[in-house]
Amino acid sequence: MSPNDPTPQDQPTAEYSASLTGHRGSTPQETLAWRKQDTRTLWRARRRELGEAERTAQSEAITRHVLEWYLPRARHRRAAVVMSYGTEPQTGPLREALHGAGIEVLVPITEPERQLSWTAWHPGVELARSAVAPIDEPVGERLGVETMATVDLVLVPAQVVDLLGIRMGQGGGYYDRFLAGVRRLREAGDGGPVTVASVFRHELMTRGYLPAGEFDEPVDGAVTADGLTWFGDGVDPLAARA
Template sequence: MTDAEKTGFRQEYRRRRRELPALERAAQSAALTDGALTLLAERKQQAENTGQPWHGRVASVMSYGAEPDTGQLHARLAAEGVEVYVPVSLPQRQLGWVRWFPSVAMERSAVAPIDEPVGERFGVELMSRVDVVFVPAQAVDPAGYRMGQGGGYYDRFLAQLSEPTPLTVAVVYTHELVERVPRDEMDRPTDAVLTPEGLHWSVRTEH
């Protein structure tokens, strides 16, 4: 697929996301929140049953615009004592991570037109102590390959993960789980996909 075709694919799914009625976005976001909490509870129980480490930490994007709303998820996790870390934009299209909590101060990013939490910044090494990373996507396919915003931030981040790695889960609306996402050698898949209907393990993933 050419760059122009990839751009067209991305624009089409941006348009479809924007045109999703607000009430429908809210209903699907609520279902995604419930699905994420169920997944975390199951992973915690599995860790306790098998003697695997459970850190009580989650990494998740702060949503904006028409994206699936993560605000309620973050608030509920924080209320349950789970540490929530959100991404901040760094130079050279890299991601750092800052702890989020309901009263955290916000400031304008130095490298992107968004507001970000103020606090100690962590690098990818934090992920060895994180249980699950919820990854944004415009669309994703059953193999876990995702179409992002085009900046490559998350593909670089996913490529930097090393053992022990957290579970990586793309989060999308129902219509955004598609048959196949255009991909190239830089793209990195997630371990699973979460839609309002539930969790879908990537077809190449053993869990």
């Protein structure tokens, strides 16, 4: 992080710490599951408390930061962007702006066995109800994780993320499985996108804040209304590839 980077929250709050004291499983795995569920409950409530106007304002700032960073660095001119729902940072304007700039936009499709595929998105694309989740998704050819070899950026949803790159999602495991596939692409030398979690300003936390297990896959960075933060060595991965 540079001196101008967003400042993450420094310490777990008393509210968060207190929420963990009542749950201890009989195994480390059960205890971890309880801690994760408590964390999700807390951060879902905090996100709702922001209010619609503040969520919209921060979402607009997130969109600006992504466009200003990504467009000058786009190599493959393909970006994968989550379709936002409920109180998540809004991604509709970002998808529209990317499409308008000539970027091919991919969005996730939920599949059986908690897997994700990807399909092309454009304004007015036909939508259909998902077979496995209570959401509407675009209709089109479904692409596997191997297509990520020629994608520059994946914007990943999260409830909260810490400076180790550990993110807390909704608990379905879809994105951890997907991120593991991206990691395997990189390890095989087949390329792979930069992975960025989109969160509100108060949802970027210090290193080690989040409980994590062996299947929790880190992201490369996070974007908030204050800008982009890169984890690991702090270097912008797209700039490093230029």
